[in-house]
Amino acid sequence: xxxxxxxxxxxxxxxxxxxxxxxxxxxxxxxxxxxxxxxxxxxxxxxxxxxxxxxxxxxxxx
Numbered sequence: 439x440x441x442x443x444x445x446x447x448x449x450x451x452x453x454x455x456x457x458x459x460x461x462x463x464x465x466x467x468x469x470x471x472x473x474x475x476x477x478x479x480x481x482x483x484x485x486x487x488x489x490x491x492x493x494x495x496x497x498x499x500x
Contacts, residue, residue: 452481457488 448469455465466477 449481449483452477453483453485453488456482456484 452465452469455468456462460468462474462478462482465482466474469477469481471477471481
């Protein structure tokens, strides 16, 4: 059984902000965190698809 809570939505929201290219400073403010590290290290996740897209961006620069 999959557990779901409102807190799960905060993590999803933070991850989607990152995926959309929103600055982490803005995400920190939107989530109400006083510390950038909390936003970035705890709330933002990176799935395989997102990582692959970022690698493609890097490859395009070379």
